[in-house]
Amino acid sequence: xxxxxxxxxxxxxxxxxxxxxxxxxxxxxxxxxxxxxxxxxxxxxxxxxxxxxxxxxxxxxxxxxxxxxxxxxxxxxxxxxxxxxxxxxxxxxxxxxxxxxxxxxxxxxx
Amino acid sequence: xxxxxxxxxxxxxxxxxxxxxxxxxxxxxxxxxxxxxxxxxxxxxxxxxxxxxxxxxxxxxxxxxxxxxxxxxxxxxxxxxxxxxxxxxxxxxxxxxxxxxxxxxxxxxxxxxx
Numbered sequence: 001x002x003x004x005x006x007x008x009x010x011x012x013x014x015x016x017x018x019x020x021x022x023x024x025x026x027x028x029x030x031x032x033x034x035x036x037x038x039x040x041x042x043x044x045x046x047x048x049x050x051x052x053x054x055x056x057x058x059x060x061x062x063x064x065x066x067x068x069x070x071x072x073x074x075x076x077x078x079x080x081x082x083x084x085x086x087x088x089x090x091x092x093x094x095x096x097x098x099x100x101x102x103x104x105x106x107x108x109x110x
Numbered sequence: 111x112x113x114x115x116x117x118x119x120x121x122x123x124x125x126x127x128x129x130x131x132x133x134x135x136x137x138x139x140x141x142x143x144x145x146x147x148x149x150x151x152x153x154x155x156x157x158x159x160x161x162x163x164x165x166x167x168x169x170x171x172x173x174x175x176x177x178x179x180x181x182x183x184x185x186x187x188x189x190x191x192x193x194x195x196x197x198x199x200x201x202x203x204x205x206x207x208x209x210x211x212x213x214x215x216x217x218x219x220x221x222x223x224x
Contacts, residue, residue, distance in 0.1 A: 004152075033212075042114070042201050042215030043153070088152060096141065096160070098213065100152035 003027055004091055006101035014109050016078055021104045023089035024071045030092050032065055032072045037086040037103070046074075079108045112136065114216035116202050122222045123192055131187045131219045133202030139214070140207055142185050144177060147199045147218070156200075159185060192223045 007022045023032070031050045035043035047056050049065035049072065056063045060083075062075040076083055086105050090098040115134045123129050135142050144156040155169040159179040170176070174192075179185040189196055199220050203213040 006152075035215075040217065042203070042217050044215070045212050048212060090153075096158060097155055097166075098153075099155075100145075102152040 003099040004089055004101035006087075006089055006104050008104060009102070010105045010107075012107040012109065013079055015080060019076050019079055019106065021074045021087050021089075021106070022071070023073065023091075023101055025091060026070065027091070027093060028069050030069075032069070032092070033090045033098070034063055034072070034074055035088040035090065037088060038084075043086075043088055076106075079106075081108045081110050084108050114202055114204055114214055116200075116216040116219050118219060119217065120220045120222075122224060125194060125223055126191055128188065128190045129192055129221065131189075131200050131221070133185045133187070133216060135183065135185070135202070135204030136214055137183075138206070139204035140182070141205045142179055143203045143205075143213060144185070144187050145201045145203065146171075147201055149198075153201065156187070189221075192221075194223045197221055197223045 004023055004025045011019055013019050031048055033048045034046045036046055037043040047063045049063055052067045052069045054065045060077045064073045084107050086103045088103045089101045092098055114136055117132045121129055140161055142159045145153040146156055147153050157170055157177045158166040174190045177187045199218040201215055201218045203215045205213045
């Protein structure tokens with residue numbers, strides 16, 4: 001059983017469309033991170049959120065951390081083919097271990 | 111600066127053979143982690159090293175798996191008597207301090223056991 005549940009598992013959209021990926025848990029996390037992983041590479045950190053209700057923007061990407069610090073979402077506006085990849089959320093319950101979700105595979109078609 | 115490096119990038123081995131996977135963390139990073147990523151799955155924590163402290167081995171799936179970190183830098187993950195279910199991508203990550211939120215990952219070693 002995954003501590004963090006991500007949905008959807010797969011997402012295929014046309015260039016220019018918007019998308020949202022969700023990361024949910026019944027556990028509270030001191031911080032939550034989003035990574036993007038491309039084939040043959042390791043995950044690359046996109047953002048860390050630490051405060052309940054926090055919203056962070058990174059160009060066309062918007063990240064939210066739930067008020068109760070149990071869930072998060074990633075919204076991409078006007079998706080581009082370069083956004084294609086596996087998006088992983090990871091939560092830190094309070095120590096050094098990260099618990100990862102199974103990931104959402106995003107494909108943006110040109 | 112140089113990122114986390116791992117070698118080999120790909121390893122194909124026969125069932126029952128031993129394999130060694132190497133990780134070279136970012137210089138100055140005190141914490142080092144090993145994860146396993148199976149197809150369609152998230153990252154599974156294997157082991158954590160911090161300085162001279164005893165490593166956290168709680169994620170190792172069996173006693174066939176072991177890891178060491180020499181001189182607080184390079185780490186080697188060893189899998190003895192490999193099984194087909196060991197086939198996965200093995201990822202190494204490092205961070206500045208223990209409990210640091212940001213972990214920096216290497217490209218991984220894809221292990222295939224035939």
